[in-house]
Each structure stands twice: as structure tokens, then as C-alpha cells.
Amino acid sequence: MHDERLVTRVAYQYYIQNLTQSQIAKNLNIGRSTISRLLTQARQQHIVSININTADAGLLELEAQLKAQYHLRNVDLIDSTHSDLDLALAKEAAQYLKQIIKPNNLVGLSWGASLALMVGQLDHPKAANATFVPLVGGPSAANAKYHVNTIVYDLAKKFMGNSVFINATAVQESRYLRDGIMNAKYFQELARDWAHLDIALVGIGGPLNHKTTSRWRDLLTPEDQAMLKEQRAIGDCCCTFYDANGKLLAPDLQKRTIAISLDTLKRTPIRIAVARSKEKVPAIKALLKMGVVNTLITDNETANQLLH
Amino acid sequence: MHDERLVTRVAYQYYIQNLTQSQIAKNLNIGRSTISRLLTQARQQHIVSININTADAGLLELEAQLKAQYHLRNVDLIDSTHSDLDLALAKEAAQYLKQIIKPNNLVGLSWGASLALMVGQLDHPKAANATFVPLVGGPSAANAKYHVNTIVYDLAKKFMGNSVFINATAVQESRYLRDGIMNAKYFQELARDWAHLDIALVGIGGPLNHKTTSRWRDLLTPEDQAMLKEQRAIGDCCCTFYDANGKLLAPDLQKRTIAISLDTLKRTPIRIAVARSKEKVPAIKALLKMGVVNTLITDNETANQLLH
DNA sequence: ATCACACTTGCACAAATGTTCAACGAAATT
DNA sequence: AATTTCGTTGAACATTTGTGCAAGTGTGAT
Numbered sequence: 001m002h003d004e005r006l007v008t009r010v011a012y013q014y015y016i017q018n019l020t021q022s023q024i025a026k027n028l029n030i031g032r033s034t035i036s037r038l039l040t041q042a043r044q045q046h047i048v049s050i051n052i053n054t055a056d057a058g059l060l061e062l063e064a065q066l067k068a069q070y071h072l073r074n075v076d077l078i079d080s081t082h083s084d085l086d087l088a089l090a091k092e093a094a095q096y097l098k099q100i101i102k103p104n105n106l107v108g109l110s111w112g113a114s115l116a117l118m119v120g121q122l123d124h125p126k127a128a129n130a131t132f133v134p135l136v137g138g139p140s141a142a143n144a145k146y147h148v149n150t151i152v153y154d155l156a157k158k159f160m161g162n163s164v165f166i167n168a169t170a171v172q173e174s175r176y177l178r179d180g181i182m183n184a185k186y187f188q189e190l191a192r193d194w195a196h197l198d199i200a201l202v203g204i205g206g207p208l209n210h211k212t213t214s215r216w217r218d219l220l221t222p223e224d225q226a227m228l229k230e231q232r233a234i235g236d237c238c239c240t241f242y243d244a245n246g247k248l249l250a251p252d253l254q255k256r257t258i259a260i261s262l263d264t265l266k267r268t269p270i271r272i273a274v275a276r277s278k279e280k281v282p283a284i285k286a287l288l289k290m291g292v293v294n295t296l297i298t299d300n301e302t303a304n305q306l307l308h
Numbered sequence: 309m310h311d312e313r314l315v316t317r318v319a320y321q322y323y324i325q326n327l328t329q330s331q332i333a334k335n336l337n338i339g340r341s342t343i344s345r346l347l348t349q350a351r352q353q354h355i356v357s358i359n360i361n362t363a364d365a366g367l368l369e370l371e372a373q374l375k376a377q378y379h380l381r382n383v384d385l386i387d388s389t390h391s392d393l394d395l396a397l398a399k400e401a402a403q404y405l406k407q408i409i410k411p412n413n414l415v416g417l418s419w420g421a422s423l424a425l426m427v428g429q430l431d432h433p434k435a436a437n438a439t440f441v442p443l444v445g446g447p448s449a450a451n452a453k454y455h456v457n458t459i460v461y462d463l464a465k466k467f468m469g470n471s472v473f474i475n476a477t478a479v480q481e482s483r484y485l486r487d488g489i490m491n492a493k494y495f496q497e498l499a500r501d502w503a504h505l506d507i508a509l510v511g512i513g514g515p516l517n518h519k520t521t522s523r524w525r526d527l528l529t530p531e532d533q534a535m536l537k538e539q540r541a542i543g544d545c546c547c548t549f550y551d552a553n554g555k556l557l558a559p560d561l562q563k564r565t566i567a568i569s570l571d572t573l574k575r576t577p578i579r580i581a582v583a584r585s586k587e588k589v590p591a592i593k594a595l596l597k598m599g600v601v602n603t604l605i606t607d608n609e610t611a612n613q614l615l616h
Numbered sequence: 617a618t619c620a621c622a623c624t625t626g627c628a629c630a631a632a633t634g635t636t637c638a639a640c641g642a643a644a645t646t
Numbered sequence: 647a648a649t650t651t652c653g654t655t656g657a658a659c660a661t662t663t664g665t666g667c668a669a670g671t672g673t674g675a676t
Contacts (some may be wrong), residue, residue, distance in 0.1 A: 004362065005364065008360060008362040008364060008365055008368065009368060011360050012360055012365065012368040012369075012372075015358045015360065016358070016360065016368075016372075017372065020661085020662060020663090021662070021663065022661095022662075022663095027382070028407070029407050029408055030625095031625060031626050031627090032626085032662095032663085033625070033626060033627080033663095033664085033665085034624085034625070034626085035663095036663060036664060036665085037624095037625095037664090037665095039663095040664085046361065047360060047361060047362055048358060048359065048360055048361070049358070049359050049360075049361055050323045050324070050356060050357070050358050050359075051356065051357050051358075051359070052316060052319050052320055052323065052324065052355060052356050053354065053355060053356070053357055054312065054316045054355055056313065056316060057316055057320065060316065060317060060320040060321075060324075064325065074335070099336065099337050099338075100337050102337075328631085328632065328633090329632070329633065330631095330632075330633095338655095339655060339656045339657085340632095340633085340656085341633095341634085341635085341655075341656060341657080342654085342655070342656080343633095344633060344634060344635085345634090345635095345654095345655095347633095348634085
């Protein structure tokens with residue numbers, strides 16, 4: 001342990017005057033290695049303190065905590081005080097995707113309002129020559145604007161890449177119909193893609209009774225809905241429902257669903273969820289615990305609630 | 309110029325989470341060079357601030373200012389709140405000397421209370437095998453304790469080195485006497501040493517009328533004193549008097565003085581002055597402006613007054 | 617005094633960081 | 647539209663920093 005006076009002196013010359021360690025060593029007639037060690041000591045003993053002075057520095061702290069608590073690869077937060085939160089979130093997701101996408105990547109997408117919004121927010125995308133594939137079947141109505149195919153197609157266009165379409169709704173009337181579709185040669189290719197994704201980008205569905213219940217859920221029969229309610233579903237990801245403990249629900253419904261399975265999804269290296277709101281907190285939390293996604297883009301309010 | 313959001317993010321990972329630049333680059337999918345640049349930007353824009361939390365961090369700031377203002381090689385300050393300031397100063401000077409002295413150095417010393425005190429404060433000196441020489445003649449009375457020779461001898465003993473004595477008082481009765489002495493072969497050797505010093509350690513004398521007028525000044529004749537007063541002497545270094553503008557005074561007295569000349573002194577690479585007190589401020593200031601010394605050891609009160 | 621131990625130092629190497637340069641791409645100008 | 651200009655980027659190189667190791671130094675016990 002060294003003289004505090006000396007430590008301070010060294011820290012001052014290094015951090016305030018920006019001298020190199022060699023210069024300081026010459027000044028003080030001490031070996032350079034010692035300077036290096038004195039500086040580590042200065043940091044350990046908090047003789048020097050380093051602060052970050054920005055409004056959103058707190059966000060980063062939150063990100064780190066969340067990342068640690070759920071063992072995530074990454075967390076990206078936006079400030080909850082934005083006027084249009086959903087828009088801001090979409091923009092952030094767009095930037096994030098742009099940042100991590102690499103040439104020839106295979107990118108899978110589910111859908112939902114967040115993802116649809118995202119596409120529009122993508123500015124100056126780079127030519128990645130990536131391939132974009134849907135992870136779930138389409139919604140009931142042929143509402144082009146929110147159709148998975150539209151999302152995938154627009155995204156591919158912006159990135160100068162290719163896209164693959166999906167020609168079926170997410171939920172079929174019977175498991176036989178569903179199996180039939182999935183056994184088609186074209187679907188087999190899609191399934192193969194699902195197993196080799198580089199990046200997956202998914203939304204998270206909240207509880208069934210929530211007002212803004214998303215468009216596609218009209219595909220569920222009243223029986224499905226009853227069943228899910230009974231089993232305490234708190235949300236879905238890629239049309240797979242689960243409860244607060246991460247238990248997958250409604251196996252019968254599952255078998256009528258055309259979508260990537262959560263297990264397959266888990267094989268993707270980068271699995272990003274984009275979701276926010278108080279209502280979705282339990283759904284997000286369960287999904288994180290299950291390890292289905294390893295990257296989360298949300299706002300700080302949601303993040304705060306996820307910490308407990 | 310980059311996105312502040314990104315800069316903050318990078319700064320956080322680097323300074324708070326202690327990741328390396330390469331790791332951050334991988335996280336954010338950015339080239340490492342860019343991270344380096346972002347960090348410089350973060351510092352420039354004060355997005356990160358680095359503080360030093362020590363009582364005497366302010367001293368260092370003062371030191372830096374003083375150093376800049378007078379173009380000094382180094383400044384070493386002690387805290388003015390010490391109970392015995394002169395003792396503390398002596399101790400600091402001792403440590404400083406110990407720190408910078410190198411094997412076989414040739415070290416010159418003037419005298420004064422500060423330097424005398426210093427010798428006693430030198431603990432655990434290293435064997436430097438240095439040579440110590442007086443820069444000025446002795447005082448009038450044969451007060452062994454404060455004699456230059458004593459200082460030089462004691463110091464040499466502590467450093468396991470050699471010392472050279474001086475066998476004359478600082479001021480002679482006539483220039484002829486003085487010239488005679490200085491022409492002696494032994495003095496010629498001393499003079500040669502003066503021209504090749506590695507380190508010079510000097511005190512600074514304050515104004516004449518000051519109460520604690522130092523011991524040696526009884527060598528001055530009443531005429532000398534009158535002359536100096538008339539020419540507005542504010543202090544001396546190595547028995548050479550000067551005024552506030554750095555003009556050397558009393559050439560007649562000079563010619564009767566046995567001491568290194570300030571010009572010769574200036575040829576020494578490391579020239580340290582040890583002095584403090586309100587009264588000596590003008591003397592110190594003038595000496596610094598003249599460039600006679602390039603290293604100053606004092607207390608922060610004196611330092612503050614020197615800044616204006 | 618001698619030994620043993622803990623602790624510090626400097627050297628040499630490994631890792632991390634800063635910087636130059638050439639190529640690229642976006643805006644602005646013709 | 648073609649061309650110029652400006653600013654950004656990554657790769658390679660130069661510099662700076664961190665660290666394991668062996669040698670040195672002081673301290674305390676025997």
C-alpha cells in the first residue's frame with residue numbers, strides 16, 4: 001500500500017493533466033510499472049472517481065441490472081418520457097437491427113404492432129443482402145399493412161435482401177390441416193430456415209383480456225380462449241401461449257398453429273424481443289426466465305417492473 | 309460528431325463496467341477505432357468527468373498553475389495547516405532531494421535555516437555516492453550548527469557521499485582579498501564544480517529590514533546595508549541581492565562576495581529553491597521570473613500569493 | 617547475526633489503446 | 647447526372663499500459 005499523497009499526485013498527472021505513465025515516471029523518478037500499479041490503487045480506493053453526466057446514464061445502469069438478472073446477451077432501453085413511446089421503441093428496434101445485422105444473415109420475424117411500426121422507422125439501412133423469413137403464419141383478415149409477409153417484404157427491400165413468404169394463417173381449424181400445410185415441400189424449406197436463423201426478432205403478446213387485444217387472436221375459437229383463460233395464460237410469443245411459470249399451454253391449439261416452436265427459436269444466436277407496457281410485464285418476465293429471448297428492447301418503466 | 313446516446317453507452321461500458329474497447333466494439337458491432345474516438349469525444353465533451361477525491365488534490369492544481377505561470381520544471385507544495393510549517397517544509401525538501409538524487413551527482417547547497425533544518429529531516433537516505441559542495445562562503449560567527457560546511461558534511465554523510473568545504477566567509481572586506489582567495493588553486497576546483505552541478509539547492513533571503521534577518525548579514529557593512537536599502541533590495545539568493553524587477557544590485561558588494569554567481573547557477577539542470585512566508589513572496593517571485601531556479605518547494609499560502 | 621517471510625521493484629513480454637492513412641459514402645456543387 | 651468536397655470508417659501500425667516473474671529490501675522471529 002502506497003502513500004496517499006503520492007497516489008493522488010500520480011492520479012492527478014494521469015487523469016487531469018493527461019500525461020503518459022512514462023512521463024509521470026520520469027517526473028517522479030519512479031519506475032513506470034509502479035505508476036501503473038499506483039493508478040490501479042487510485043481507482044480501487046476511489047481516490048479517482050469517474051462519473052457519466054447524461055440524462056440517460058441511469059438507463060444504462062438499469063440495462064446492466066436487467067442483463068445480469070436474466071442472463072441476457074443485451075438489453076436496450078429507451079426513455080419512457082418520449083411522447084410516442086411505441087414509435088420511439090420501434091425506432092430503437094430498427095436502429096438496433098441495423099446495427100447488428102451482418103451480410104447474408106438469415107433473419108426471422110414474428111409480427112405485431114411493434115414490428116410493423118419498426119419497418120417504417122428504418123432509415124438509411126445498409127445493403128446487407130440478408131434473407132428475411134416469417135416465423136408465424138399470417139393474421140385472419142388480409143390486412144396487408146400488418147401481414148407478416150408485408151413486414152418481411154418491406155424489410156428485405158430496405159436491406160436490399162430477399163424475403164420468404166408464408167401462405168397460411170397462424171391458426172388452422174384442425175391439426176390435420178396444419179400438418180398438411182407444414183408437410184408441403186415449400187414449408188419444409190421454411191422450417192429448415194427456422195433452424196438456422198442468425199437473428200430472430202419477435203413481439204410479445206399480452207394477456208387475452210386486454211383491450212387492445214391484437215388483431216390475429218380472432219383466429220382463436222371460443223373454446224381456445226376459454227381454455228387459455230382457465231390455464232392462466234399471461235401472454236404469447238410466436239403464437240405459443242404460456243403461463244407465469246413459463247409452462248407452455250393448450251397443446252391442442254399448439255398443434256393447430258403454424259409457427260416456429262419456442263425450442264427451435266432458442267437455437268438462434270440472437271433472439272430479440274421488442275415489447276413494452278405494464279400489461280405485458282408478466283409475459284415478458286416469463287419469456288425472459290424461459291430463456292426464449294436473450295435480447296430485450298423496451299422502455300425504462302417496463303424495465304423497472306421487470307426487476308422485481 | 310456522434311450521437312450522444314451512443315457516446316454515453318460506450319463511456320458507460322468502458323468506465324463503469326471496465327470492458328475493453330474491443331469488447332465494446334463487439335457488443336455494439338462497431339470498429340474498435342471508432343470506440344477509441346468515441347471515448348475521446350466523451351472526455352472532451354465532459355460526458356465523462358474524472359475527479360480526484362483527496363484533501364490535497366487542490367494543492368496539485370496550484371502546483372500546476374504555478375508551474376505554468378513561471379515555466380518551472382517542478383513545484384512541490386505542502387499544506388499550510390501544518391503545525392510547524394518550517395519543519396514540514398524541511399521534511400518535504402529532504403524527501404524531494406532523496407527522490408531526485410542520482411548516483412555520482414554533484415550537488416551544490418547554499419544555506420539558511422530551511423536547508424539546515426532539512427538535513428535533520430532526511431531519513432533512510434539511499435547511498436548515492438554523490439558529492440556535496442557549498443555554493444557560498446560561511447557566516448561570520450563560527451556557529452558550527454549553521455555553517456555551510458556542516459550542512460554539506462552532514463548531508464554527504466547521510467548519502468554515503470563526499471563533501472567539499474569552503475574556507476572563507478561569504479563577504480570579504482575588500483574585492484582584492486576576495487579575488488585573492490578565489491584565485492587559490494583549491495578555490496578554482498570549487499569554481500569548476502559550480503559550473504558542473506547536477507543539482508543546486510538554495511534558500512532565499514527576504515528583505516533586509518525583516519526581524520528574523522538571517523545570521524550571515526552581519527557581514528554587511530552599514531554602507532552595504534544603506535546601499536541595498538536605497539536600491540530597494542527585496543531579497544537575496546546565494547548572497548546576491550536583487551530588486552523586484554530582477555535587477556542585480558550593489559556591484560561593489562558583489563565583488564567582495566564569495567559565492568556562485570546567479571548566471572553560473574543557471575547552468576545547473578535542477579535548481580531548487582526552498583522558501584516560504586509572506587515576507588519572502590516578492591523575493592521568491594523575482595527569482596522565479598529571473599529563471600534562477602526552476603523548482604520550488606513551498607507551502608500553499610505562499611504559492612497562492614505568488615500567483616498574482 | 618541469521619533466517620524466513622512478506623512486500624516492493626524493475627524488466628520483459630502481452631494486451632490494450634491511439635493514430636495515420638487510404639478508401640468509401642453521403643451531401644453539395646456544378 | 648457528374649463531380650467535388652467533406653466527413654467517417656476500418657485496417658495497419660505505433661504507442662502506451664498491464665502483468666508475471668525474478669531479484670531485491672526491509673522486518674521480525676529465532
